[in-house]
Amino acid sequence: MQAQGYQGSGTGENIDGGGASNAEDIFWSHWGFMVDCFNISGGYHNIGHRLNILNTDSNEVGLGNFTNAEANGHITQDFGVAASRIFLVGVVYQDQNGNSFYDPGEGLGGVTVMPSEGEYYAVTSSSGGYAIPVDSEETRQLEVPTSLSYDDSTGEQRGAEYEAFRDSYLANPDNLTHVNLTLTASGGTLGGPLTKTVSLIKPVLVDVKFVYQGYSKWWFGPFMAGGSNVKQDFNTQDATSSPVSILPTLDQTFSGGIAVNGQSSQQRATLNLSDTVEVAGDII
Incomplete structure (x- = not known):
């Protein structure tokens, strides 16, 4: 993934060898992807693939299908942790059956969805879907003193200390940037503009440098404070004018x-x- 230019702060994959990679067999695919049936180390199943697919830190996923000359279909699932952006996503649709829910065929294409700030906007696809990136506008660099000696501590101890600091940092609401944005959908087959207000946490990159005893400083990879994708749909039946x-x-x-x-x-x-x-x- 990194060789192809992916710039996230974390990656993972979920594919296994043998029959479990055969895209034509759902049972074998599930056995390989979720059960990790062929991934055995020391006589025990290694559940690395299961941990990847259930990892709550991942917020991007890519699916691929490869067919070689022998006509064997192989699929892969790749996961990423976006380092510096989130997405505003949703669908613009006309609720033809009145169930207040998007159904296939109800999407409106060619509609422009514009946020009240930022340089990005979207034009809906033929199915009515849109996605607008919201980039990080800030990078915080922090130095954190630690009582650990770098030479006498293990990588697991240092990693655990980093994770504890990250969790504590994210749990403090003062470290998160809350904003309200107005989304306006217009053009296409809409009879007039539609507006929605969304609340989100702006993504902020946090670079952490730990200061160890007996060792000057040690960088850990950046993590993103805040930054969960926000879904906002536009139903044309929700918008009415004044009399x-x-x-x-x-x-x-x-x-x-x-x-x-x-x-x-x-x-x-x-x-x-x-x-x-x-x-x-x-x-x-």
Whole structure:
């Protein structure tokens, strides 16, 4: 992954040899990916792949399928820990069956989704989906004194101390940056703009340098403070306008009526953005 340019702060994979890599057999794939049936060390199953697929630190996943000349399908699952960004994700859709849930075929493509800050925006795919990256705008470099002697401590001890510091740092709300963003969906087949407000924790990179006894300093890899992906959908049925008046202005008079979605209505109506309005009559 790193050789291909991935710049996250952590990586993992979940693939096993033998029949468990055969993409055509679900049973064997599960046996290899989750059970780690062929990954045996010292007579015991090594559950490294299971730990990778269940690792809550991973926030990106990539799936690949490779077919060689022998026509054997092999699949791989690669996991990453994004070092400096999160994503605003969601779907823009028209709820045709009224179940307040996105169903296949309801997505609206070509809609621009623009956040109130940042340099990125998205245009929805044909299925209505979008993803907008939110990059880290800050890197904090911290020096942390430790009572451990570097020469007399093991790698496991040093790693455990780093993990304890990271967990304590993330548990302190004062170390997290909370922001509210306004997302605006417009264009495409929308009759008018839709807006939503989302709350998120801005991603911040934290570089930690431990100062050990008998050793000057030791860097650990950076971790991201905050930064969970945020999902926000746009349902066109959620957006209504204020009552719309078709009465004439000033001293004009109106003789006629309107129909909303083919049904007769009064001269004032509350409209959904997807409604069809017909007006008949004369302005005198």
